[in-house]
Amino acid sequence: MSTADATTPVVEPLRPIRSGRSRNHAEQWSWLFMRGSGVLLLVLIFTHLFINLFSGDGVNQIDFAFVAGKWASPVWKIWDFVMLVLAMIHGGNGMRLLINDYARETWMRKTLKTLLTACVATIVVLGSLVIFTFDPCPLDASGDLLPGVPTFCEDVR
Amino acid sequence: MTATAEAPTKAGEVPSFDVTLRIQRMDPDGTPDHPAGEEYWEEFTLTMHGTDRVLDALHKIKWDVDGSLAFRRSCAHGVCGSDAMRINAKNRLACKTLLKDLNPKRPITIEPIKGLPVEKDLIVDMEPFFASYREIMPFLMTSGPTPERERLQSPEERARFDDTTKCIMCAACTTSCPVFWTDGQYFGPQAIVGAHRFIFDSRDEGEWDRLEILNDKAGVWKCRTAFNCTEACPRGIEVTKAISEVKKALNTGAV
Numbered sequence: 001m002s003t004a005d006a007t008t009p010v011v012e013p014l015r016p017i018r019s020g021r022s023r024n025h026a027e028q029w030s031w032l033f034m035r036g037s038g039v040l041l042l043v044l045i046f047t048h049l050f051i052n053l054f055s056g057d058g059v060n061q062i063d064f065a066f067v068a069g070k071w072a073s074p075v076w077k078i079w080d081f082v083m084l085v086l087a088m089i090h091g092g093n094g095m096r097l098l099i100n101d102y103a104r105e106t107w108m109r110k111t112l113k114t115l116l117t118a119c120v121a122t123i124v125v126l127g128s129l130v131i132f133t134f135d136p137c138p139l140d141a142s143g144d145l146l147p148g149v150p151t152f153c154e155d156v157r
Numbered sequence: 158m159t160a161t162a163e164a165p166t167k168a169g170e171v172p173s174f175d176v177t178l179r180i181q182r183m184d185p186d187g188t189p190d191h192p193a194g195e196e197y198w199e200e201f202t203l204t205m206h207g208t209d210r211v212l213d214a215l216h217k218i219k220w221d222v223d224g225s226l227a228f229r230r231s232c233a234h235g236v237c238g239s240d241a242m243r244i245n246a247k248n249r250l251a252c253k254t255l256l257k258d259l260n261p262k263r264p265i266t267i268e269p270i271k272g273l274p275v276e277k278d279l280i281v282d283m284e285p286f287f288a289s290y291r292e293i294m295p296f297l298m299t300s301g302p303t304p305e306r307e308r309l310q311s312p313e314e315r316a317r318f319d320d321t322t323k324c325i326m327c328a329a330c331t332t333s334c335p336v337f338w339t340d341g342q343y344f345g346p347q348a349i350v351g352a353h354r355f356i357f358d359s360r361d362e363g364e365w366d367r368l369e370i371l372n373d374k375a376g377v378w379k380c381r382t383a384f385n386c387t388e389a390c391p392r393g394i395e396v397t398k399a400i401s402e403v404k405k406a407l408n409t410g411a412v
Contacts, residue, residue, distance in 0.1 A: 027378035028407060101339045 030093055037090045044083045065152055068136035077131055084127040092120040171206045176261040178203065178214055180226070181268040182278050188225075196275070199223075200264065205256055211244055211267070212251040228279035235391060238327030242279050243268040248329040248389040270332035272341065285341060286328050289348040293370055295355065298363030308360040318357040321350045321399050323392040330386035330396050342375040346386035346396045349377060353399040356412060364412050368403070377403050 051070075053059050070076040095116050103109040137153035138146050145153050178201045187193035201218050212233055219226045231237040233252045240251040244267055245259055251267075259265050273281040299308075324347065331337055331345035352371055356364040371377045377400055386396035406412050 025372060027374045027376070028372055031378045031404070032408065101336065 030097075034090065034093060037086045041083070041086055041090060044079065044086070048079070048083060064136070064150055068134075068150070068152075071131070071134050071136075081128060081131050084131070085124055088120045088124050088127075092116055171208050173204055173206045174257075174261055176203055176205050176214065176256055177201070177264040178211075178218070179264040179266045180218075180278070181266075182226070183275050184225070185277055205261070207255075207257050209256050210252055211242075211249075211254045211256060211259070211265070212240060214256060215251060215267075226279075227277040236325065238325035238391075241270055241327035241329040241332070241391070243270055243332075248333045250327060250329070250391045253391055270328055272332045272334075272338045273328070281332075283328060286326075286331055286345065286347065289331075289344045290326065290351050293344070293348050293352040293355075293367050294363060295351045297355070297358075297361055298366065299360070300362055310359055314359040317359075318354050320394050321354040321357075323394050324350050324354070325392060326351075327391060329389040329391055330394075333385040333389035335383055335385065336379050336381060340375075340379070343379045344371065344373075344375055344377075346380075346400065349380075349400050349403055350394060350396055353403055356403065356406065364406075368407055368412075371403055372407055377407065380404075 099112045137149050140146050180199055182199050183196045191197050203217050215228055230240040235250055235253040242251055269275050269279045269281050275281050331347045336343050337345045352367045355361045356367050380400045382397055384397050390396055
């Protein structure tokens with residue numbers, strides 16, 4: 001201890017206000033994903049709307065048979081699947097940014113993000129199940145059509 | 158004194174008018190009417206001239222009406238960046254805003270800049286703002302021996318960061334940013350402008366150190382291009398454009 005210590009005030013080093021650096025450019029990937037998926041979703045959604053609401057008989061054509069007809073083709077199955085996944089992640093990521101902005105408390109942020117992840121996962125899983133296990137004309141054990149199936153199933157067989 | 162309304166204006170005389178200033182006040186020690194730390198509005202009606210700025214009106218209040226009014230100013234000519242405040246809900250420098258441009262027929266509201274802790278009246282604690290600036294290392298970083306003469310640069314190289322050299326650190330941009338209001342962790346537009354000034358300087362070699370800092374989760378990706386910063390800047394810096402150039406450098410890997 002030198003005598004200078006008694007008179008020289010100790011200057012505390014200024015601490016940075018932020019704690020911890022980023023995880024592997026996560027925010028950069030998030031930013032790029034939002035732009036990429038946004039452009040893709042524009043094409044996917046507006047084509048979807050055009051096919052369903054404008055082409056053919058327009059909005060009046062939508063019934064069980066119309067959906068069954070669309071999902072008979074793997075193109076529309078994949079189309080709807082991509083649209084579902086992208087829209088859920090795009091929207092979910094947007095919600096994540098809002099939670100980061102507005103939820104001040106750590107516990108609140110964690111709770112909301114857990115809820116958000118659960119919602120996104122549930123909807124994606126349920127939606128994918130519907131798209132890929134969809135069968136408009138289910139058969140019973142003996143190979144006959146189940147009661148209550150649409151009338152067009154008779155023609156398909 | 159009786160016929161002032163009909164008195165003809167002498168040649169060269171500056172017209173005067175009455176103006177009401179509605180100022181948000183806060184005294185950390187309290188006043189007889191207001192407890193310590195309470196924010197309240199107080200109105201002052203003054204007779205001012207067409208050549209007067211908001212700062213002149215504040216001076217008149219402080220010097221002639223109420224000496225307890227607290228605000229910052231140093232040069233009073235738009236260079237030091239001390240007197241940024243929220244005037245009629247827009248961040249501006251009080252010394253660069255003429256009263257006559259603000260429609261003096263209606264009360265002019267004056268608040269401290271938002272998002273930083275108020276210390277008294279229009280004075281805020283600027284430390285979080287300066288801390289962000291320090292973090293982006295606002296100094297020349299080079300390697301190798303120091304040259305014996307100036308580090309030369311072509312006019313084109315200089316033009317790349319010319320806009321961001323104009324910053325006077327008044328905090329008008331950072332405290333107009335909606336992301337900064339809700340999340341004080343965000344570096345804010347000013348720190349990114351300060352980093353831009355060195356990142357795109359051909360003489361500086363620390364660009365990737367700074368870009369890595371701005372790649373942080375509190376960095377440039379928090380910017381939602383609201384353009385409030387560009388609108389608020391009293392020096393006319395295209396702040397949002399500068400932030401986008403930093404984003405582009407991070408995405409392309411080319412400075």
